Amino acid sequence: MSTRSQLRFVQRVEQTDETDASADRVAQVYRHSDGYPESVLRDLTQLKELLDATRAERGPGYTAATFVFLDKLSTVGLYLDGDPERTIDAAQPADLLKPKNMEHLDQPLFLLGHGVEDPADGIHGDEEYLYVVELPTRSPFDEPAEWTVKVSGHSAFPRWDGPTDEAFEQASWQFNGPLEHALEELVAEPV
Template sequence: MSTRSQLRFVQRVEQPDESESDAERVAQVYRHSDGYPASVLRDLVQLKDLLDATRAERGPAYTAATFVFLDKLSTVGLYLDGDPERTIDAAQPADLLEPSNMEHLDQPLFLLGHGVENPADGIHGDEEFLYVVELPTTNAFDEPAEWTVKVSGHSAFPRWDGPTDEAFERANWQFRGSLKDALTELVRDEAVVK
């Protein structure tokens, strides 16, 4: 069974004119499976480590796109394992783009499972977790800074069609703090429950 989730990558943008309030840049991603905190937080730590090491963090849109890319890349291996019923003949990465190599597959996971969401359109209504990943406002050439996250309680937010802002505003957050602390606290809690 799938554990669906919505992740918002946000960054506060300081307005040059002090009379205007700060704005937020937002990129939102729907993840169809493995949306429980242990999985999402581990993936976020891996993403942050990669972006820090390569100095490739460029704000919410790039970060969200890289999150989706890494998530999809992690599932491609399922189709390269030698099982003739689901294997893609891929001698090189470009082979993964050849539809004739996938005619025998029924909805390959690496082509599904994620969506880039328009926050104004609403959430699907069957998500179990919401996440907010707050990226620091920094120059790409500055030293990497800590990300903070908010993780909702299990289904602890309203469900409806309409702008998602209200769902994120009304969510009951089980955690707010650094990504590192979230991983330590919430993954420990999940291990105790299992």
């Protein structure tokens, strides 16, 4: 059974008289499986550690893309060099790009399981968790800074019968604070 979720990566724009909250930079990702807090928070922690070590954090769009890439990369291994009925030959990375090498695969996870969403559309309505990852407003050359996360309660927001475009505004949050504290509070064995 899948645990679907939506993650919003947000970078706040400093408010002036001419700007409003809608000027915030936002990238939203749909994750079809493993959307429960233990999995998502571990993945976010790993992502942050990688971006901090490489100084590659560049705002919501890049961070969301890297989140999806790492998540997909983690499932490719299920299809490499194992059962010939279920795998692809990974002798050359380019083999992954040839459709004829994957004809025997039925909907491989590394090609599915994620979507880049329009934040204005809200959510599909069958998600179980929502997340907001707030990235600091800073230059890529600054020292890494803390990420703040919000984790919804399990299905604690409008779903099929509600105004899903407002789900993030109406959600009940079980956690709101630094990513490292979320990991401590919501994950049995932090990474």
